[in-house]
Each structure stands twice: as structure tokens, then as C-alpha cells.
Amino acid sequence: MYVQKTPNSKSKNPLSNFFSDTETSPYCARCILGAASTGTQSSVNANGLNEFWLNLTRNLGLWTSQMHFMFSVRTEEQTCQLLERMNRCSCPMRDPRIREYHRLGRTMEDYILAWTCVETSPAVAFISSLFLVLTTALEGARVKTVAKRTSSERWPTCPEDLMPFGPKNLVDSFITWSHFIPDFLIFRVASQCVEFCGALLAPYATQPELTRCAIDAGRQLFDRTWATVHLRSGGVSRRIMGKAFIQQIESFIYYFGFFFNDQPIDKKMLMIEGYEVKAVQICSLLAYVAGDVHLLVGSPDTCTAALAAIGSQIYACMGQCFEPLPSVLVHPAIFNRSRAVWAEWEAQQVELQTGESCRSVAAHDRVLACIPGPNAPDGDVLYPEIARMAINHIRNGRFDLYCSAQDCPNSMQSSGKAYQRCGACNVAGYCSKKCQKASWNSPQYPHKSLCKILQNLVAIASFDLIFSHPPSQNLFAMPKRELTFLGPPPSYSLDDIVNLVIEKWKQAYVTTPDLFYIAGWASHRTCSADLPTKTECEPGYEDYDTKIAELTQRTKTLKPEYLIPEDTTYLAQGYKLVRSMFDATSNGAVVVRSGDFISIPAQ
Template sequence: MSAVASGSQGSREAQSLAASVKALTSMLEEPTKSTICASQLHATCVSIQNAIHSSPTVAAQVKLAKSWPQLLRAGIKFLTRKQSPTRFSAMVENLSRCRCNLDQPGIKELHSPTSLDSSLNNSELTQFTNIIHLRFSVHTVIDCIQLALYGQTKHKFRSEKSTTKPNEDQPWPQDPEDLLPFGPEDSVDGIELWAEGPGGYYMYKLATSLALYYHPFSRAMVRPPDYAFAMVRASKHLTGVMDFYDEDPSCAESQDLFEWPITVIFDYFQLLVNHDKFYAMMKATGNTISPVLARLSAILAALPAKDWITDTRVGIEVLSSFANNDLAGMRKRTAPIANTIRDPVYDAFAEMAMVRKGGCANTTCPNTSGTVYARLCSQCNVMRFCGEHCQKEAWKNPLFPHKVLCSKIAKLKEQLGKKAWAQLWTEDMTTAKFLAQPKRPMDTKNVEAIGRILTDIKAFKMALSDDIPWSSRT
């Protein structure tokens, strides 16, 4: 009896989730014609988020998100559609407007407004709640897209097709046009519309995922001469968080109001550091972003130490050094902060994980398209090369010979064993989780050396790409 009841409950939950996915997809496909209001949207997205977070592993979450290709396709079109500010505002207003019959069972409960601001009247409170609900819905769509792209090799599209499924049910994304239907540049313009409003910082989470997966998008979002989306608007979100903190310092304990906006923006900034236009961008926007960084640094320095705060403070020093064209003392300024919690072994594994995702390891590779190459070095199983020529050049590179690095990584690989090494690169495994497991046999000095070499290679490649004056590095 209990087994039957449990099965019935599972079936109802599956049906409810399917209905929620269908309702959200329908709204995303026809946002200007949708009759579903923000409160109903919120209820459907709560169901979707609950399903995601109840999945036992990251791999299960990824699998679930990938099982909704129609939602993913509708979602990326919805968030990247370029349109005039007037049309965009009209669409948002339509989605925030309520046309519901509150006499219907259960409908009135969905529309019970809640707010931190008791000074608002009922109409203002309802509007405020609708904005919050719409923001949550947008965040849910971004979470699904990010999960679907999680762990994907850059530029490796899901070309497999089922002959029994229509195009909209095929795995997403099939090709660049499926990933960004409006193209990279127009997609950035579409995302920027959403980035302007409340909670707009979350759009940088989407931008980070897309840029990591598809280099043409990365190049499109970094546009001279003003770099409005890439730097200026991102710094405005940081300013908004700090203004709120000045009004109410207790918000520093809130993930939603303080930690997440800052960490999302700095995860995005970390991506930009590896961009070939990073130095030019920092020089162009230095006067704008430097005071923002200085203000944030002062606020974080006064707060109790936490890992994310320490990482952010290090990031601030790196960005400030570039913005002020003062790289000479960057390591001196970052080391005292980083050394409070930073573990060189952790950093080495994190660098290996990043390198393994793609990009030619030959520092003199002429290819700047950002293509990620599937060819892994057969010995170290970490470094990638775009071809035999680059691998041969890297092997005897006078500055960073892959011959030396390869042997160090191969030694680590042998010490960990095949099973642990393979586990290290799975979707479920993070660096922190891997190192938290029972102590593994490894030469920590060798691991630290690997980390230092990879960091130096990254810095060297960035310097070459940006044509940084040598006088500023010494």
C-alpha cells in the first residue's frame, strides 16, 4: 500500500514539474502575448528550482536541465533578443501585469504580496512583488542554461540527433546558431537590457557561462571604446550593493543582497582577466572603476574574514593594478591577503582544471580565435594543443618547456592512480571536494610547482595578447 502511495506521489510530482516546465517555456516563447502573470511564473519556477536542488548530485542537476531542450532554446531567445528599450519595457510590464481571477481556488494565495518595505501601499506592494517574482523567473532560466553548459568543452556542440524527435526536442545546443540565435553581438545587446534592472547582476552569470563556452560571445561583450557592458555596467551593480550597505550594514550577512551580487560580478571579472583585450579595457575604464574598487576594498577589509571576501579582495588588487597601470607591486599587495587562506595545492588543482577545459597550451600559438581543442597530451592528460606543430613547439619552449611540466603532471597522475585521476575531471567533482576526501598520496612540492608554472604561463600569454608595456611589469 505504501509503495503504491509513494509511486502515486512521485507521479504527481513529475506531472507537476512537467506542467511547470511547459508553462515557463510557453511564456518564454511568446512573452508579449503571454497571459501568465509574475506570481504564477514564480510558482512554476519554484517547482523547477525545487526539482533542481533536490537532485542528489551536480551531474543529476545537469542531466535534468539538459532534458528540457525546448525550455533552454526558448530561454536563450528570451534573454538575448535585441529590441528597443521601449519594447523591452512593454514586455516586462506585460509580464508583471496581473489578469488573474482571484476567486479561483488557490489563485489568491499566489498573489499574497510580501515586502521588506512597509511604507508601500497595496498597489505599489503588488508591483514590487511582481518585479521580485519576474526577477526570480529570469534567474531560474539562467540557472537552467548554466547547468546545461556546465562542464561542456568549449565549442563542442551537441551534434547528435535523434531521428524520432523534432528539432526543438534535439539536445541543446546543436551549433552556434542554436546557442545564440541572434548572433553574438545582438545577444550581448539583448542581455544588457536585462542587466539594467533590479537583479541585473545575475545576467553576468549568464554572460560568464556563454563566454566560457563560446569565444565569439566573449569578444562581442568586450567592445571599445566605452566597454559599457563589460566593465561600466558591472561596476554600477557593485556601486548599488555598496549604496545599500551604507544604508543598512546588516545586509552584509545576506547572500542575496550582498554576497551573491559581488561574487557573480567578480567571477565574471576573473573571466575578463584572461581576455586578450583586458589590459586595453582596464586602461580605458580605469578612471571609472578604480574608485569603485577602492570603496569596495575598504568595506570588505572591515568585515569578518570569509573565503569569498578574501578571494574578492585579491581580485580587487589585481584589477586595480591593471586599472592604474601599476603591475610592479601587484604580487606584494595580493600575497598578504591571499596567504591568509590560500592553499597552493588547491590553486594548482584549480589551475589544472581550468587549463584542461581547453585552449592551446603553446604560448606562441598564432591562433587567437579562442577555439578549444579536443586533443589532450596523451602523457599528462591536462594540457591541450591545436595540433602536432604546437605540441612540438611547446615541448622545447625556452621559457616554459612542456617537457618539464608534462613530467611533473604525469608524476602526479601516477601518484593519484587512474581511478582518482579520472574522478577529478567529472562534472560532480570540484577542487575543494576532491581535496576534502581522505588524504591522497602526492608530492605536494611537485603539485605547487605545477601550479606556479601554469600561473606563469597564463600571465605570459595574457601579457603577449594585451601588449602590456614591459616597464609596468618589472
């Protein structure tokens, strides 16, 4: 299925030639790094940054060579030998250009050292620079049509461009590189590849090994940062570490806040399998150092809030399959975030027609947020949040490229053919006529009912407004991110769009039941399987309590708290209860309390 493509060894680009002939290249990594820096700077000076990137993404041969070099099938021993060979220098130093390349290469090594804060070799610096270029090229890249190669002039043209040796080897390569390159950017690139390749890559990337390496890399980042914070050599080293910490934590948040969060809950639990407690603990450790005043970090509150959101969400996911749920000592921000979430969930009740009452706890966050609570004074208080979730669900349905038929695992990338988008709503997409027909008369959320609602909502809000850009990744209500090396954030936000849509929907008298129906449909798209109940959990880091004691001794005002749910007996059942509730919703069997009763009619 995956045919190895041979890079064009006749390319006049020296970097392409290096990628093609690394075994016999007479140049060391420092020299190549300096040469690449020289070429890049000359092109940027001549054409500007935007034109430089446009030309670079059109150089398909260069990207093919780079991907073959970075992700060829190698063992860890072979990778180590490659790095050692690239560190050996046999360059003709009599040539003044070669000497200049070495000087610039050394400067680039110092620059890369500043964003990892780890003593590095020329080869490691060179590989890190390749990941930096790769993440920039993949920012915003999306499949436009089908899995087969298209006529697109800009790289990547298709998922195969990112997986020249297959999806499993790509994930294995990320894992291998992470053992040698102390840069969390590797996991950011992995996330971007999954976003582009979809179901072709996701089954391999959501296996536990990749996320375990990410958590281990997070622990290494904490250890480096905490050691620097303890130094008494003045503010210089701490300032450098602070900049490095921001660079690394951005990628950590990207991986767990966007890639991990976007998975259905069964995949989330698979990703952290065997590392569940460590996943919460590492968020706590990083939150402590992020807020340390001696680190000289620019925006510690933003960092801490994001880490608190990730840690509390992981713990909430654990509540759906562990009985009893283990208690974890955490940073107070994680504790407060978790307590707020539990309190909100515990306040929400759904009354079935049979008279049975259940608590809507621990379901998928993007679905649960749509459930009105009983303490709201009127529907207007709930409407903005329900509308926000409905917009996300509608946009996800169009942009994520997965088949909209229930229980179909296909995506546009895996099907290898053009998707059949519903001509009426222009939201639901199907991998085949068979799936489209099955979805039309599905027992739960049949598209013949859903389609009318989607048409109405999109028409009122305007297609261009809802789908002006891909689904927001601002899942934790974080301020707009400042990506230090990817340019300024966009000028719009999800809140801006939501406010406009809400006004349009209110003026057209769009009802809460219609929005709630969208949430039920989304529950089957985002929650793919029931979770087994587990009784034992891994213990976490052996030195965790010691580290927490050291951290709290330094920051006496941030005392840790134990996450202990008051009632763990119903948590593991929450997933099934909410799924059952949404299924009943589609048949008009549920009444939701929100001040007054809101009846959801059968469709």
C-alpha cells in the same frame, strides 16, 4: 553562423507556450510566476529536488523557449515596453486557479524583493526568477566534446544553446537587462556563460561595457545598503537588507573573483578600461558596509576578505600599465592586502646570468606566486606554494579547453571540432595538427620537454587525484563559500588535494625546477600580450571622499589608507621583466635565489 531556432509552439508546457507567444499571451507576469511556482513545487514534492532538476535539464524545448524569450534582439525601449505589457493584467480572475496563481505570484515577488531589497514589479520579479533558474542550471555545466550539437540529453548541450542569436547579442542582452533588473545575478550568469562558451563568447564579454555595468550595479548596491544602514526603524529592514546584501555580494565576488580574475592581465585591463579607479573604490565602499554591525550580515569577515583581495588585485594590475600609478584612498583591509602583496613581490629578486638584477613585481598572480623569495630558510617552506600553483596550471591546461600552442586564440568551442589531446601527457590540447607540431618544437617551452615533466608529475600524483574536479576557483584563499541558493559547498578543497599531491611529489623527489618550468609555460598561456604604458587615469567617483568620510565617521576604528607605491618607476615594467625571466628560464639562463642557489638547467 548562428541560425535562429524556432521554439516548439505546440508544447503542452504552459511556460513554453508563454515564452513562445508573449505578444498575445492573456496572462500577466504575476500569474505566470505563480503558475511556474505551483508546477515546480508539485514536481519537487512528487520526485524530490534532484530528480526535478534532472528532468528539467532534459526538457530541451523549454530551455530553448526560455533563452529565445530572454535574449531576443531588443532595444532598451522594446525591453521597457515588454515589461510594461507583462505588468498589465487581463487574466480571467473568475477562475479559482488563476486567483491562486496570483496569490502565489505575489508571494514569489516578496521573496525576490528580499534578495534585491528593491521595490519591484511583477515583470521584474519574473525576469529575476528566470536568471535564478538559469544560474542554477549552469552551475558546473561544461562542454563535453565539440561546438556542434551533441547527443547529450541535458541542457545546455552546446554553446549555441546559450547564444541562439550570437555572442554579441547575448552580451548586449545582459547589459540591457541590467538597466532594468536590480539583481547582480545577471552578471553571475554572464560569467557562467563565458565559462561554458569559452573563446566564442569571451572576446565580447571582456569588452569594457559589461564590466562597467557590473561596477555601476555594485555602486547601486552600495547606495541601497548604505541608505538602509542609516535608517532608524529597527532591525527588521536592516535584517532584510543584510540578507539581500549577502545574495548580491556573492554574485559580485563570483564575477570579479572568478571571471575577471581568470582573464589574462591585458584582458583584465580592457574590462575595466575607463573605470580603473572606480573598480578599486567600489570594493572599498562595499567592504565598509559589509562590516557594518547594523547591517546584520552573517559573515562580514569573509565578505571583507574577498573584497579586499579583489580590490588589491585590481590595483596591482593597474601598476603594470599606469605610470605614475594613482593613489587611492581605500578600506584598511584592501590597504593591508595590497601592502602584503607589494612587500612579498619586492622581496623577490631574480638574478640573470648577465648580472642584471630586477624585481619580480606585478606579474600575473598565478605565475608570480611560483617565484621563490630570498628570505626563505629552505626549499621546504616554498615547496607547498609552488606545488599548489603547479597543480592549478596543470589542471587549467586540461580544463580550460584553449589550444596549448603559443599565440593560438582558438578554443574547443571556436574550432568546432574535437581537440587533439597529447596522448602522452594527456594535458596539452591542440585545435589542429599544425598547432601540435608547432608546439612540439616551440622556441619557448617546447612540448617535447614539457611533456616529460607533465607525464612525470601526473603519474606520481595520480591522474584521478589531480583531475578529480575542474580547477579550483578558490583563488583568494577564501573559506569555502556558502551559496545560499545553490546548495552546500563541496566536501573537498584545493588544500586537501594539494596536501596529498605534495606528499607524493616529495616522496618521489620532484624538484622545484620542474615545478618552476610549469610556471614558465603557464606564463605564456595566461599572459597573452605586453601592456602599453598609460599616464592618465579616470578620476573615480565624484562623491567618493564624502562617502568615505561618512563611513569612517560611523566606524571610527576603520580608518582608510592611501595606496601609494613607494617606487612607481619599475611597476609598469614588471610584466615584461617577468615574461623575459620565464623565457630565459626555459633556456637555463636564470638562477633563482632561495636560501641556496637553485640552478634551472636547459631542457
